Amino acid sequence: MRRPLLSPITAVLLLLSCAAPARAEPLPRRPPPTGPEQEMLDEAKRLVDQGRIADARDIHLTLWRLTRSASDAFRVGMLSFRLREFPMAAEFLSIYFDMVGTPEAPRIWVPPGFKEGYELARANFAEARRHVGALEVRVSEAGAAVLVDGRQVGASPLPRPVYVAPGQHRVGAQRAGQRVEEPVAVDAGGERTVWLVLRRAEAEAAARPPTGKPAAAQPRPARDPALRWWTVGGLAAASAALAVVGGVSVAEANDAAGERDAAFVRARWEVFRCRPGLPACDAYAEADGRARTFTALSAGAFIGAGLAAGGAVAAGFLLAPEAKVGVGAVGTAPGAALSFAW
Template sequence: MNCRSLAVLFTAATVMAAADVASAQPAAPQEAPASAGDAVTRADAFFRRGLRLYSDKKYVEAEKELESAWELNPTFDVAYNLGNTKYQLKKHREAAKYLSFALRNWPLVKTVAKLKPTAEQRFAESRAQVGAVTVTVSMAGAEVLVDGKGVGRAPLEGEVFVDPGEHRVEAKHLDYEPASQMVGVAKGATAEVKLSMAMVKAAPQASAGVKTEGDGSAAGATGGGPVVGQPPAPVAPPPPLPGKSWVPAIALGAASVVGLGVGIGTTVASNNANSEARAQKDQIFVAGGGCLASPSFAERCAELHRSGERAGLLGDVALGSYIASGVLAAAAVTYAVWPVTSGEKSRALLVLPAPRVDGLGVVMVSTW
């Protein structure tokens, strides 16, 4: 995760709570970006313009900016804002699509938790106006099309939202025969489509004389039967790797900020406790007493001892919080730069420091 993603997450969440729009990450223009960093920068510009236009209730203009952001970097926050914009424009099918994506990828961050009920309500309203199709394809990696328009590659995540009526669902793959099915979908209903794809049959090769080693004769010329090569069976390519989800990086970065805040707070508390202990010690000294051989100062010395212990404990908690914050920040950066190497669905992991009276712990929450 980069600093921009975390900053936008918290900043946009604050803006949206006031303007009825949620936070979102960037996404895409018409031309290919020169680099990933350039794409994020451009997407952020589209995103911020879209938020301002939405706040001004210029929904058509906001829709265009947010769609450009989505093309560059499709993430939950862009999906939430774009879904809200489509909802305002009464484009129910598209609103359901983006709000569904946002809800499936909602981060475990309290800052945006209060926005989730709005997303759920608007998704339910939009979903009631359209139909949906769940598509299962026997060949992973096959392109799925609805009415000739691509909607992704198998296996699809979530439903495909469509207008009520008849629709043609197709699956295509280079090494397999296309499969299709017509399906009727009613408003608010869901239809299930299962497509089974058969491997393309290889055309047999023509018989030809094959020259043999050693005697220079040809099987076709000497009367021997022609040798026909057996074509190799086509091998299905592996399914394409999914795009990286930024939810774990956002969660780790947020946890790092929490750890840093705990560390700063406990450092201040530890310093205050140390100051209090020093003041108690000075009072005992001014009164002419001491804690080694002055029974009359036993109660004051006991209080001084407790203050010192409290300062030490708070210092230990602060140190642990700083360490946890650094580890979480390093984990967020590592995740952000680590390449995707498998087709497994990414998992969102949230790690939070948990200060206690007797020390510091770590709480981890993971979602599938």
């Protein structure tokens, strides 16, 4: 069967539809700056004109945190390059490149003269890259906080490398209470890939006892026999020394009491009433004071000796090795025996 021919009008319409270019979607464009943002931009420009590059960079860094715009990332990177802070320059210029694309295929709306600024940023990035190292951090789990030298640089997976000064660095990740950290060294212009594995599943499995089996009791640390004997011996020696002091004090108290009684008898025969300055009365007062002092000292010494002796006995029991239960034929129950190791 012969296929019908297309009409001339249909053919013309088909040609026109093929020749007409497809209308491209408008590229996203940054909203106009608000009043406060425009004031900050004007202030940053004034600071640049005055040569206060660091202050101007800080203003653009604040704007970047507020707007996340490519133009602020560009200015932070370029001003950081002028300050020779190469890690920050490389970081923000790489962010700028990811956001704007290329002059041939821009991802956002770009102003006239964009290509010249882009090429200058590329040249500055290449120069900054010669002075810094790049760390490509890969984490086993998504959503983990990635830290470099204690500073959080983002969440895994990171969209771009982390640029750092050459030398030794600490690279870590943490998530849900699990953390891993590794030391990493990188040279100027070099690049390292760091693999971090968060072993959360293994850690939880190790913390749980096996199914159907009771958890094994944690072994207690062995008690040092020397500690026991030093403690018991020290307390026993203190008790003995205090007992000796008590005995000597009792003897001294008895002698002083005898002298006091003799002085009292003399005072009764020599004078009608004791008063200071009389030999017999002074001897009585001095002997009475000594008797009271040594009596109190002997009482305290004996009490201390008793407490030290009790402490020695308590230490002997508390610091004794634990009883070991063995199999035997001695004991109240058949086949059970207790053996104590000292």
